Amino acid sequence: MTDSIAFNGKVLCDTPLLLGEGPSYEPETDTIWWFNILGRELHELHLASGRKSVHPLPRMASVVARIDDDRQLLAMEDGLYIRERATGALSLHAALEADRPENRSNDGRVHPSGALWIGTMGKKAEPEAGAIYHVARGTVTKIFDRIGITNGICFSPDGATGYFVDTKVNRYMKVAVDPATGLPVGEPVIFADQTGTPGGVDGSVCDAEGHVWSARWGQGRVDRYDPAGRLVAHYRTPASQPSCPAFFGPGLDRLLVTTATEGMDKPGPDEGVLLDMGIAVKGRAEVAYRL
Numbered sequence: 001m002t003d004s005i006a007f008n009g010k011v012l013c014d015t016p017l018l019l020g021e022g023p024s025y026e027p028e029t030d031t032i033w034w035f036n037i038l039g040r041e042l043h044e045l046h047l048a049s050g051r052k053s054v055h056p057l058p059r060m061a062s063v064v065a066r067i068d069d070d071r072q073l074l075a076m077e078d079g080l081y082i083r084e085r086a087t088g089a090l091s092l093h094a095a096l097e098a099d100r101p102e103n104r105s106n107d108g109r110v111h112p113s114g115a116l117w118i119g120t121m122g123k124k125a126e127p128e129a130g131a132i133y134h135v136a137r138g139t140v141t142k143i144f145d146r147i148g149i150t151n152g153i154c155f156s157p158d159g160a161t162g163y164f165v166d167t168k169v170n171r172y173m174k175v176a177v178d179p180a181t182g183l184p185v186g187e188p189v190i191f192a193d194q195t196g197t198p199g200g201v202d203g204s205v206c207d208a209e210g211h212v213w214s215a216r217w218g219q220g221r222v223d224r225y226d227p228a229g230r231l232v233a234h235y236r237t238p239a240s241q242p243s244c245p246a247f248f249g250p251g252l253d254r255l256l257v258t259t260a261t262e263g264m265d266k267p268g269p270d271e272g273v274l275l276d277m278g279i280a281v282k283g284r285a286e287v288a289y290r291l
Contacts, residue, residue: 003233009278016272020258022062024286025248033064063108065289073289075105094138107151111182112159114290119150154206165201170194192229203244208282215242238270247283
């Protein structure tokens with residue numbers, strides 16, 4: 001039986017976003033970063049001070065990764081860009097489906113090797129329109145294709161297993177990965193088959209014990225899977241459309257989740273906000289992208 005745990009957290013940022021996504025916490029600066037994808041915004045929250053900034057973007061973006069103290073990597077509609085922190089200036093690092101303007105970037109995460117997995121999807125979420133790419137030092141390699149909505153990308157603590165899902169199908173997959181490069185070394189197999197269940201398996205993170213925490217879009221919860229793929233707990237959220245969790249805090253022992261108001265006629269006060277789940281976790285720091 002799967003445990004269902006009531007929400008005991010709080011709102012970290014009460015700005016309602018149309019599509020809050022792609023959160024990450026940077027221990028080096030004590031800062032949470034996340035996106036309003038459809039609003040073309042990068043949001044920044046300094047945890048200790050509560051200082052909030054919003055950075056307008058020229059295109060939709062969905063993933064931010066640390067490079068160093070001066071630069072970040074952003075996954076945007078048509079490619080991967082290096083962002084200068086001081087000025088916000090963007091320079092193209094690698095093109096990504098630039099010949100497919102009907103697509104955009106979606107879910108992604110940096111592997112322990114420093115390589116990025118980045119997924120794409122159709123802007124109208126067309127079936128099988130997206131793919132997942134491995135990006136190492138600017139070299140882009142397609143590793144999976146025919147995916148409707150790329151999501152759930154995360155990695156086991158040892159870097160030997162990668163996870164991903166097509167939210168339109170809800171069949172969560174895992175694949176053996178070379179820990180040194182982040183490239184798949186086998187064929188994907190089912191990790192957790194959620195086909196036919198309500199809501200969508202969305203963004204995910206893997207903790208220090210190998211448990212996968214996954215937002216369940218449309219169902220108002222974050223799910224926790226054990227390393228064998230068993231769904232062991234539901235953690236309720238006051239927002240019905242949670243999109244992606246992230247570990248945060250100086251000890252990486254807290255869990256946040258982004259949410260969205262997309263498609264809602266009259267969103268409630270807790271929809272689209274950034275939530276602290278109010279639970280203790282054994283998290284891991286996000287890995288910097290290697291140039």
